[in-house]
Amino acid sequence: MSLPVWLRPLVPPALRRWRRREAVKSALLEAVSSTQPRECPICGHRGLFTHFGRPPRIDAACTGCGSLERHRLFWLWFGGNPAQLPGPVLHFAPERVLERRLRPLLPDYRSADLFEAADLRIDIERTGLPDGAFGAIICNHVLEHVDDTLAMAELHRILAPGGRLVCSVPIVEGWGRTYEDASIRSREERALHFGRFDHVRWYGQDFRDRLRAAGFARIDEITAEGPAVITHALMPGEKVFVCHREAAPTGAPA
Ligand SMILES: [Zn+2]
Secondary structure, eight states: OOOOGGGGGGSOHHHHHHHHHHHHHHHHHHHHOOOSOEEOTTTOOEEOOEEETTTTEEEEEOTTTOOOHHHHHHHHHHTTOGGGSOSSEEEESOOHHHHHHHHHHOTTEEEEOSSSOOSBOOBTTBOOOOTTOEEEEEEESOGGGSOHHHHHHHHHHHEEEEEEEEEEOOBOTTOSSOEEOTTOOSHHHHHHHHSSTTOOEEBOTTHHHHHHHTTOOEEEEEEOOTHHHHHTTOOTTOEEEEEEOOOOOTTSOO
């Protein structure tokens, strides 16, 4: 409600600032409010989703299970089918919305994290785990935080021949090369340059070259596209990478 012109000079400046802030807040909330129902492939919720992130992404979060766009894209690929993730399965920095559902489906499921509670407290750059120990590894939005040359080689080493790494990262497909700069070290500068205070790069198309250099022979790309983007509120063009370690030659020891 706007004040009459004659009353405005009588309103204390602090109250005027508060009113302006509140007006901006409610305009922002209205701008990001959901209007169209969506469907969550993870929990089955059908209805309005809600915004998430800074800046807010409209309909990013399912109001049934809290899943974000990338979790729903992962689940559309996985489809609740254990054959997609041959065991034993290792899940780095597990997203709780996925872990809650994967653990009962996958008998040999292990979570891993260096900082949070998990089955294994390990560093992705040097896990100390035996060669070829896992049939599948899930690693979403981790590689942009770490020395990815070390981490990718380590993931390849602990995968069994024929095993698969399922991963996603922040990537700008319009960039040929990854943007990284080791001299950018402060939290503020990293947030400015790489999108978050603890990111050390923003990937470009050469993300695939890095995976190949680590030994992954085949990389399949699952892309959020077409009507599924609308139905399930996915981020257009977002990708899940399914990276295959070469199977052992017939007759050779695994
Ligand atoms: Zn859901």
